Amino acid sequence: xLHLAATLAGxxxxxxxxxxxxxxxxxxxxxxxxxxxxxxxxxxxxETIEALSATRTVEDVAAVVRSAARRMSGAxxxxxxxxxxxxCWYLDEDAIGPMWKGQRFPMTACISGWAMLHGQTxxxxxxxxxxxxxxxxxxxxxxxxxxxxxxxxxxxxAAIGAYWAVGQTPSxxxxxxxxxxxxxxxxxxxNARLYASLNEALERRTFLLRxxxxxxxxxxxxxxxxxxxxxxxxxxxxxFTDSFESRLMGLxxxxxxxxxxxxxxxxxxxxxxxxxxxxxxxADPRFTARGPAIALTPETAVALHMTLHELxxxxxxxxxxxxxxxxxxxxxxxxxxxxxxxLALDWVERGGPPVFVPKRQGFGTKLLERGVARDxxxxxxxxxxxxxxxxxxxxxxxxxxxxxxxxxxxA
Numbered sequence: 499x500l501h502l503a504a505t506l507a508g509x510x511x512x513x514x515x516x517x518x519x520x521x522x523x524x525x526x527x528x529x530x531x532x533x534x535x536x537x538x539x540x541x542x543x544x545e546t547i548e549a550l551s552a553t554r555t556v557e558d559v560a561a562v563v564r565s566a567a568r569r570m571s572g573a574x575x576x577x578x579x580x581x582x583x584x585x586c587w588y589l590d591e592d593a594i595g596p597m598w599k600g601q602r603f604p605m606t607a608c609i610s611g612w613a614m615l616h617g618q619t620x621x622x623x624x625x626x627x628x629x630x631x632x633x634x635x636x637x638x639x640x641x642x643x644x645x646x647x648x649x650x651x652x653x654x655x656a657a658i659g660a661y662w663a664v665g666q667t668p669s670x671x672x673x674x675x676x677x678x679x680x681x682x683x684x685x686x687x688x689n690a691r692l693y694a695s696l697n698e699a700l701e702r703r704t705f706l707l708r709x710x711x712x713x714x715x716x717x718x719x720x721x722x723x724x725x726x727x728x729x730x731x732x733x734x735x736x737x738f739t740d741s742f743e744s745r746l747m748g749l750x751x752x753x754x755x756x757x758x759x760x761x762x763x764x765x766x767x768x769x770x771x772x773x774x775x776x777x778x779x780x781a782d783p784r785f786t787a788r789g790p791a792i793a794l795t796p797e798t799a800v801a802l803h804m805t806l807h808e809l810x811x812x813x814x815x816x817x818x819x820x821x822x823x824x825x826x827x828x829x830x831x832x833x834x835x836x837x838x839x840x841l842a843l844d845w846v847e848r849g850g851p852p853v854f855v856p857k858r859q860g861f862g863t864k865l866l867e868r869g870v871a872r873d874x875x876x877x878x879x880x881x882x883x884x885x886x887x888x889x890x891x892x893x894x895x896x897x898x899x900x901x902x903x904x905x906x907x908x909a
Contacts, residue, residue, distance in 0.1 A: 545566070546563070546566035546570070546679060546682065547682045549562045549566070550562055550563075550682050550683065550685075551686070551689075553686050553689070553690055554690060554693050554694075555690050555693075555694065556580065556589070556687055556690050556691070557589070557590070558690065559578075559683060559686045559687055559690055560578040560580075561590060563578050563658060563679065563683050564576045564577070564578050564590050564591060564592040565592050566679065567658055567660060567676060567679055568592050568660070570672075570675050570676075570679065571645070571660045571668070571672050571675065571676060572672070573645075573660035573661055573662055574593060574594045574640060574661060574663045575591060575592065575593025575594060575595070575597060575640070575641070575660075575661040576591065576592050576593065576658065576659065576660050576661070577590070577591045577597055577598065577599075577610075577658075577659040577661070578590045578591070578656065578658060578659075579610040579657040579658070579659060580656050581605070581614055581654060581655050581656060581657075582602065584604065584605050585602045585603065585604060585605060586603050586604075586605055586608050586610045586611045586614070586657070587601075587602050588600065588601050588602070588603075588610075593640075593661065594640060594663065595639060595640045596639070597639050597641070597661070598635070603632075603635075607632055608632060608635070609630055609631055609632075609644070609646050609659075610646055610657040610659055612630050612646075613646040613648045613654070613657050614648050614654035614656075614657050615654075616648075617648055617651035617652060617654055618648065619646065619647045619648065619673060619676070619677055620644075620645065620646040621644075621645050621667065621668060621673060622645075622646075623643050623665055623666060623667040624642065624643060624665050625641060625642060625643060625644060639661075640663040641661040641662070641663070642662060642663055642664055642665040642666075643661070643662045643664070643665050643666050643667070643668070644659060644660060644661045644662070645659070645660045645668050645673055645676055646658075646659045646660075647659075647676045647677055647679075647680045648680065649680045649681075649683045649684045649687065650680075650681075650684035655684065655687055656683065656684075656687060657680075658679065658680055658683065660672075660676060744807075744811055745804070745807070745808075748773070748803065748804055748807035748808075749800070749804065751772050751773070751775065751776075751803070751807075752769075752772065752800045752804065753800070754772075755768060755769065755772045755799070756796050756799060756800070761796050762796070763793040763794060763795060763796075764793070764794050764796070764799040765791055765792065765793060765794070765902070766791075766792035766793075766794055766802070766830060766843075767787065767789070767791070767792075769794065769799050769802055769803050769806065770787055770806055770828060772803060773803050773806035773807045773810055774806075774810060776810075777810055777814055777819065784818075784824060784825055784826060785825075785826050785827075785828070786825065786826070786827040786828070787828045787829075788828075788829055788830075789828075789829055789830035789831055789843075790830070790831065790832065790901060790902070791902035792830065792832075792841060792899060792900070792901060792902065793899075793900045793901075793902050794898065794899060795897070795898045795899075797898070798873075798874065798898045798899060801869065801870040801873050801874075802870055804865065804869070805865065805866060805869065805870045805891070806828075806845075808862045808865055808866055809845050809866065809889055810826075812862060812887070813826055813847055813850075813887070816851075817847050817850050817851075817853070817886070817887050818847035818848060818849055818850030818886055818887075819850070820850055820851060821849055821850045821851060823849040824847065824848070824849040824850040825847070825848050825849045826845070826846070826847050827844075827845075827846045827847075827848070828843070828844070828845050828846075829843070829844050829846075830842065830844070832895070832901055835892050835894070838895075839894070839895045839901075840876065840892050840893060840894045840895060841876075841891070841892070841893050841895060841899050842890070842891070842892055843890070843891040843892075844888065844889070844890050844891075845887075845888065845889040845890075846886065846889075847886035847887045847888070848886045849886070850886055852884045852885075853883060853885075853887050854884075855882045856882075866878060866880055866889060867879065867880055870891065870893075871891060871892075871893065874893035874894075874896070874898065874899065875894055875896070876891065876892045876893030876894060877891075877892050878890065878891045878892070
C-alpha cells in the first residue's frame, strides 16, 4: 500500500509537468478530507486490482472496471471500450443515464478512438468546446466533461471513459488513478484472452479424444461385422482370407480419404475415385462417371465407399471388367422419388460375359441391397441381365446427403 501511494505521489508530479498550463479544479477544503479521500481511492484501486486478477473473461474485466472506475473517480458515468479492428466497441457502462452500451463507432469518429490511436489520456473540461468530440452523439446524454484513458498506451487494446454531468476539469489525482487502473486492466484483458485460448484448446482436445474414441469404436465394429459376415459366406478359408483382406483394404482407403478431408464432408465423386483406385481409377477408359457435386458426411462416405468397392470387386472377378471390351458407367443425379428430393445413383456394366442370377446370396449381395440403402432410409436393387449387371440406389436428401452449392458434372 505504501509503495503504491509513493508511486501515485510520484505520478502526480509527472502528471503536473505533463499537463502544466491546463485548467485544474482541486478540492482543497482541508487536508484531512483530502487524505481520507486519497486513502479511500487507494483502497478501491487495490481492491480493483485484486478483483481483476480473478477475472476470466473480457466481460468480467469490463464489469469490474466500470464500477470501480466510477467509485474511484466520482464520475457520473464510466464506459469500457474495446478496440475491435478499426472500430470502438462500447462493451459496458455504469452511469446515471444511458450512453452507448453495445454500440460500435469508427476509431476516427469518437474520442475513445482518438485516445487509442494516439496512446494518450484525454482530459476535456467542456465537450462542446472540443472539435474531437462528435457532438451529435453526446447531445442525448448527460455528459458535459470527460477523461478518456487508453489501456496499454503503446499498443492500445481498450479505453476507459469517465464522464461528468457538470462541466469540470478532473483533478490530477483522478487522472492518475484512472491511468493506474488502465495499466491493471491491460494485464487483466491479456490474461482473460489467454485463459479463453487455453480453455478453447482444452475443449478442442476433449472433443478430439471423444471423436477418436467414437471413430475407433465404429471402425472396430465395422471390422467385426465384416469378419463375421465374410466368414459366414466364405466357402473355404482361402476365400475368407481373400475377401476379408479386400474389404479391410477398402475400409482403409475410405478412412485415408476422410483423413485428407479432415473428417469433414466429402464429395461423392471423390468417394467413387477412391473406390476405383485399385482398378485404375476414373482415368481408366473402361470407367465413365458423371453427376453433380454431392456432399456426404463421413459415415455416409464410408458406407457408400464400401458399396462401390463391393461392386468394383464383383465387376473385376465376375462382371464386365473380366472382358477386354467391358465398360462400367456410374451416373448420379438428384430426382424426385415420390415427391421427395433424392439421390439417384446407377451402376451399369456392359460388354462382359452374360450375367445370371446367383444361386445364393453372399455377404456382398446383402451389403449392396440392404446395407447403405437401409442406413440412409432409401432402397437399392441389383438387376441381373444377360448384357450386364445393374445396381440402382435411391436415398432421400438429408443432413447426411446434400447437393453442394456448386455442381460438377464431368464430361
